[in-house]
């Protein structure tokens with residue numbers, strides 16, 4: 001009588017931000033390490049003035065509103081892109097950058113309710129949607 005022990009298929013590891021799936025824990029760790037590096041400024045950048053950031057945030061809120069006329073209820077993926085200086089982007093989104101291409105394109109990913117709240121905190125605008 002032989003009993004076969006079922007192979008336990010370990011659940012896959014996925015990144016909570018971008019939903020990328022990794023077969024191993026180490027793969028996910030590596031991914032998160034890389035993401036962490038994106039959020040460290042390469043040069044010693046000074047903080048930008050409050051007014052400068054405020055204006056930039058207002059533009060962003062406006063752009064997001066245009067992209068999402070029905071608020072976030074519609075779901076799906078929305079891409080809001082904006083050309084700005086690296087410095088400016090960093091000052092506002094440091095800690096949330098999730099992708100950096102060699103063409104100097106940064107991506108932040110905000111998902112679901114938590115993403116919504118995070119964004120409103122970053123942009124100091126709780127009233128949208």
Ligand SMILES: [Zn+2]
Nearest residue numbers: 015017018020
């Ligand atoms: Zn990810």
